[in-house]
Amino acid sequence: MKRLISILVSLIILLFIYWKIDFDGLIQVLRNCDRLWMAISLGMVIPITMLTAWRLQQLMPNSSPASHPPQPPASLAFAEANKLILAASSLNMVLPSKMGDIAKAYFMQDRGHLTGSLALSLVVFEKTCDMLSLLLWCVFGLLLYPQKDVLFWGMTFGVTVGLLLGLAILCFPKFARSFFALVQSVSPKKLRAKLGKMSFAWQEMHDYFWRDKQHLLKLALTSIFIWFLHLLQIWFFILALNAYTPFLTNLALSPLAILAGLLPLTFAGVGTRDAALILFYQPYFDAATGAALGVLCTSRYFLPAIGGLPFLQKYLNLAKRSKPLA
Template sequence: MKRIISIVVSLIILVIIYWKIDFTNLIEIFQNSNIYWMIVSLCMVVPITTITAWRLQQLAPKQAQLSFGEANKLILAASVLNMVLPSKMGDIAKAYFMRQQGHLTGSLSLSLVVFEKTCDLLSLLLWCVLGLILYPYKNWLFWLMTVSVGLGLTLGLLLLSSHKFAQIFFVLSKAISTKKLKIKIQKLQFSWEEMHHYFWRDRANLLKIALTSIFIWFLHLLQIWFFILALKAWTPFLANLALSPLAILAGLLPLTFAGVGTRDAALIAFYQPYFNASTAAALGLLCTSRYLLPAIGGLPFLGQYLTTVRNLSQEK
């Protein structure tokens, strides 16, 4: 039911967007786009996915014997599931799949995925804070977002680095949560504690994973900038570091299907100083392709995931 509601909300937002913009102009923007930059920007999916798979392989302990090819299949198949399952459940299914294949124990595989997604979010927030600090057109709203994103980054770093702070955070979270949510927080707390124990044992590897995550998200934001060049528009790269993460964060809100709609509206609002709404809407379509292309690439590997998804649904 939640998935149906999110699809409906996405459709409503898109109808409003395309009703207000010049649709003919949108088509012309794609027809007149720079083919070279369009190919380069879309092909960025390949190195981003490849490096993300390498990071997953580095995260897994050596005894797991997770090959680079298997890591790629896991990333691609999870991309498919993230398009159709709520709340990024494809990544949770990825942990269950690693457990089923005998690579890791159930708790450690979930801890690994939690750490992976935490690194992604913190890296995105880091680039966003840097961009917002350097962004030239700051009004009260952008100062508010700068402070909010900065607080989010600080909270995440404290949760990741301080075991005591994490314990206090989870205790307070459970105290103000519903009974159903408390169970989920309890599971997350257990995985978080195991993650602390596992990853802080090897600080050299921890640093390698952190730097790799920051680089991966640099490539994500660079790809969006390449999209802008492909549309024959212009935004200073430093400004793009501020604006594109904000749009991505808007797409992560659990309101719409795969971020479609909220992300598009955010792109139109945030990039208004640099190009018109039709160009921003075209950018929104290209940003959706960032999620669609890996999902298409993961379809051949989806079959071996289906049993995992059914088991995950039964455990919920």
């Protein structure tokens, strides 16, 4: 039911956007696009997926801490990691709460002989790195953004606070425990059990990754570079639409639009992300081009989801027969 409501909200926002702008102009912008830049920008999905799959490989332990008797070292082939990333993208499009990422935890549990909580903690770390990397690039771009008004100073402050808070939770276990305890105390009863599991997984994640700081640094830098490629792809989209925005400005504006799309209001961010792109990029191109950019940004999620459809049933069956992650 929640998914249907989110789809309805997305449709309403899109209808409002296309009613307010020149819809024929949107079609014309897409028709007149630069074919070479369009191919390059859409093709960026491939290296981004491959690098994300390589990072997933690096998340798998070099030993099997939960196996009794001891099992061979955990392994994840590069091809298998790519299939898993694509299948997770498909699940994230149709299931709420990023359940596709939970499917990755089930696979790690099964393949790596891990406890359910450790498998979940690895996925928690992966998503944490993604969010902090996005916030890092956003802060970097906003600090260099030349046209800051009160709104942008407010967003700069908010994003910076979010980044510092995330780093504190990641780096300091006592602070993380206090944070989760505080959130649990003010949350509805239905969420408290989930937050308790999340707090446990977070602590296990911290203990696991901070044992090898060099490996932790490699994963962190990989995540930062992956998100650089994401933002570079959006800049390539702009070039493909025969428009232009300074690249450093794009580092500030595109993360803000992505963050708007993460609000739990719409289907896969469709609608809120489109509106944010039109609003933030209006000093550089018209609303029709901004709406076309929204369509292309949505393709960043739909193309991997379509690519994951052939592998979807395999991982759904794995999730059904696996032990609970708790």
